[in-house]
Amino acid sequence: xxxxxxxxxxxxxxxxxxxxxxxxxxxxxxxxxxxxxxxxxxxxxxxxxxxxxxxxxxxxxxxxxxxxxxxxxxxxxxxxxxxxxxxxxxxxxxxxxxxxxxxxxxxxxxxxxxxxxxxxxxxxxxxxxxxxxxxxxxxxxxxxxxxxx
Numbered sequence: 001x002x003x004x005x006x007x008x009x010x011x012x013x014x015x016x017x018x019x020x021x022x023x024x025x026x027x028x029x030x031x032x033x034x035x036x037x038x039x040x041x042x043x044x045x046x047x048x049x050x051x052x053x054x055x056x057x058x059x060x061x062x063x064x065x066x067x068x069x070x071x072x073x074x075x076x077x078x079x080x081x082x083x084x085x086x087x088x089x090x091x092x093x094x095x096x097x098x099x100x101x102x103x104x105x106x107x108x109x110x111x112x113x114x115x116x117x118x119x120x121x122x123x124x125x126x127x128x129x130x131x132x133x134x135x136x137x138x139x140x141x142x143x144x145x146x147x148x149x
Contacts, residue, residue, distance in 0.1 A: 033136035034121055037061070040139065044110075044146045055105040055113065055147070059123070062096045067125040069101045076120040077112040086123070114147040116140070 031037035039060040045053040061069075069088040074081050086103035101123060105113065113119065119140055122132040135143065 031133060033139065034059075034133040035136055035139045037131060037133055042143050042146060044149075052107060052110050052147070054107060055110055057101075057103055057105070057121075059101040059121075061099045061101070062093065063099060064096055065127070066097065067099075067127040067129060069099050070124040070126055072124065073101065073103055074122040075105070075109070076118075076122070077109065077116040078118055080112065082106060082109050082112075110147060114144055116144075119143070 034040060041058040042055065043058075044055045047053045068090045069086070071086050071088055073084045073086045075084060076082075082105070084103050084105065086101050088102075089100045091098050091100075118134055120132060120134045122130060124130045
């Protein structure tokens with residue numbers, strides 16, 4: 001009986017170690033592009049004449065820890081920074097937390113987005129972590145197609 005309890009104890013310790021390391025790794029995951037890190041939705045609004053009215057980006061990120069988005073985002077278009085205030089929200093989704101970030105691009109930045117060869121977005125969490133990732137080529141072209149339409 002003692003060996004069985006000892007075996008169960010060791011098994012629980014190993015499961016706890018592997019579970020904690022998985023959660024830490026997921027919350028500190030690495031990605032090459034922004035769309036591989038989080039779910040994105042880019043929308044362009046136009047007025048009745050077809051001119052740009054505004055553009056918005058919604059970003060969804062899932063984490064196991066309590067870290068929340070901060071309200072400041074920096075968008076780099078070919079290295080030129082645009083600091084933008086965002087709206088953020090966190091909700092519980094099962095074991096994970098869903099962080100949502102939503103912001104409007106300044107109308108003056110839309111031409112830069114259309115002509116950019118690289119767009120990078122940097123955002124921050126309240127635990128000190130920051131994410132600075134470029135859009136992938138396909139996502140960049142999709143954004144520029146929406147701006148041209």
